[in-house]
Amino acid sequence: MQNRPTAAELLDAVKTFLNDSVKPELMDHTAFNMMVALKSLDIVQRELELGPEFADTERARLTDILGHDGKIGDLNAELNERLRAGTLCLDDPKVKAHLIETTKAKVQIDQPKYSGLRHAEEKTNT
Amino acid sequence: MTKINAFSQTLEAAVCRNISGVQKIKGLHRLSGGGSQETWCFDAVSASGKKKLILRRTPESVSGDTWVSIPLEVEAELITRAAKEGVPSPAIHYVLAPKDGAGSGFIVDFIEGETFVRRILRDDQYATAREKMIGQMGDALARIQKVDATNIADLPVLDASAQITRNKEIYREWDEAHPVLEATFVWLEANIPEIKPLVLVHGDFRNGNFIVGPEGIRAVIDWELAHLGDPAEDFGWTSINVWRFGADKPVGGLGEREDFYAAYEAAGGAPVDHTRTHFWEVFGCLKWAMLCRLMVTRYETGTDAGVEMAYIGRRMCEAEIDLLNLLT
Numbered sequence: 001m002q003n004r005p006t007a008a009e010l011l012d013a014v015k016t017f018l019n020d021s022v023k024p025e026l027m028d029h030t031a032f033n034m035m036v037a038l039k040s041l042d043i044v045q046r047e048l049e050l051g052p053e054f055a056d057t058e059r060a061r062l063t064d065i066l067g068h069d070g071k072i073g074d075l076n077a078e079l080n081e082r083l084r085a086g087t088l089c090l091d092d093p094k095v096k097a098h099l100i101e102t103t104k105a106k107v108q109i110d111q112p113k114y115s116g117l118r119h120a121e122e123k124t125n126t
Numbered sequence: 127m128t129k130i131n132a133f134s135q136t137l138e139a140a141v142c143r144n145i146s147g148v149q150k151i152k153g154l155h156r157l158s159g160g161g162s163q164e165t166w167c168f169d170a171v172s173a174s175g176k177k178k179l180i181l182r183r184t185p186e187s188v189s190g191d192t193w194v195s196i197p198l199e200v201e202a203e204l205i206t207r208a209a210k211e212g213v214p215s216p217a218i219h220y221v222l223a224p225k226d227g228a229g230s231g232f233i234v235d236f237i238e239g240e241t242f243v244r245r246i247l248r249d250d251q252y253a254t255a256r257e258k259m260i261g262q263m264g265d266a267l268a269r270i271q272k273v274d275a276t277n278i279a280d281l282p283v284l285d286a287s288a289q290i291t292r293n294k295e296i297y298r299e300w301d302e303a304h305p306v307l308e309a310t311f312v313w314l315e316a317n318i319p320e321i322k323p324l325v326l327v328h329g330d331f332r333n334g335n336f337i338v339g340p341e342g343i344r345a346v347i348d349w350e351l352a353h354l355g356d357p358a359e360d361f362g363w364t365s366i367n368v369w370r371f372g373a374d375k376p377v378g379g380l381g382e383r384e385d386f387y388a389a390y391e392a393a394g395g396a397p398v399d400h401t402r403t404h405f406w407e408v409f410g411c412l413k414w415a416m417l418c419r420l421m422v423t424r425y426e427t428g429t430d431a432g433v434e435m436a437y438i439g440r441r442m443c444e445a446e447i448d449l450l451n452l453l454t
Contacts, residue, residue: 008415033432033434035431037433041439043437061238073303080303083305083309083312089309090454094308096454098454099306100450101449102305102446103306103443103446106443106447110443111440111442114443115370119367119448119451120447120450123451
């Protein structure tokens with residue numbers, strides 16, 4: 001276990017520094033890249049915060065669908081193989097629910113403002 | 127001498143030799159980065175004054191991506207032919223030759239206007255443009271499909287099954303698990319529309335690749351993904367959710383599918399088959415996912431190591447959620 005500050009706190013300090021002290025000094029393409037860099041740090045921050053729980057629930061669903069536990073990467077590869085082989089498909093309610101939940105979780109970390117996430121939530125609720 | 131000054135001199139020599147009346151060039155600067163195709167802007171100075179021009183260029187050093195863009199000479203030829211059919215296009219002044227030593231590319235008129243979609247969709251000055259663009263897009267697409275491009279040697283021929291095969295090969299090479307893409311390939315293969323005579327497909331026909339003024343579309347640009355293909359392909363691509371930029375209307379955030387199709391049909395396009403455009407909308411989402419992942423490869427291999435390339439990789443989930451919204 002590392003000492004304080006935590007990874008999230010360090011990240012926060014770096015973001016504040018870049019936002020308040022560096023960004024105002026930049027112009028044109030460098031300013032644009034700084035905006036992209038800050039958005040990238042936001043992704044890292046959300047992944048630190050939400051990633052572990054999302055990965056746990058993803059793994060639990062995969063275990064249920066495939067009938068055995070394993071490392072999340074291996075389980076995903078197996079799901080992929082079975083979709084390719086046609087022994088599992090998108091029409092399977094468990095597979096469908098799993099892919100929707102997993103993808104919604106990904107979007108929540110990577111692009112939480114993306115309209116497709118809202119569309120997916122509206123769909124789930126109807 | 128700096129690199130840009132050296133390039134400016136090389137370009138100046140080529141321009142003065144080949145565009146009549148030009149005596150020198152001034153103010154050469156690069157407009158956009160990203161990918162293998164560069165866009166530069168400069169003033170061509172002649173006795174009668176100066177004229178702003180655009181250079182689209184690929185440096186000699188660029189190695190091929192897995193996603194192949196057409197040669198710029200072909201792009202220039204397509205723009206010329208499209209303009210003849212009435213597609214809003216910039217006039218082409220010169221296509222670079224190997225002897226110019228300036229890479230490959232072409233020089234066109236600079237067209238004043240906006241391409242940044244968020245401004246087009248929200249700024250008051252584009253209110254009229256927003257009303258007109260759907261009709262103009264339908265009209266332009268019908269005209270693009272009238273272009274006879276069958277005798278252009280370097281133009282790829284990619285019908286639906288060739289597109290799927292090509293993308294699947296690239297996908298398999300990554301050797302990564304993407305269950306949503308896997309399920310999409312299965313769906314696409316089961317839903318390939320019957321073959322129709324192939325037409326010129328722009329390949330990136332969408333809000334963002336139109337230069338827009340307050341009155342609407344002034345030019346259709348960025349032909350690098352053009353090919354001969356299915357007449358419904360551009361319809362699907364232009365309607366995917368990502369090109370709505372958060373707005374609700376399905377076609378580029380600008381309007382309804384029916385109005386887009388009606389304008390296309392009014393300009394001589396054949397009746398639009400909705401099942402077919404749905405297929406290409408699904409394919410379009412897959413293509414967006416593939417393009418996002420390609421940027422990660424560009425970042426990894428150092429072709430373009432900017433933070434923007436790395437970041438775009440994390441936009442792949444947009445295509446995945448859209449695919450699930452379309453397929454479930």
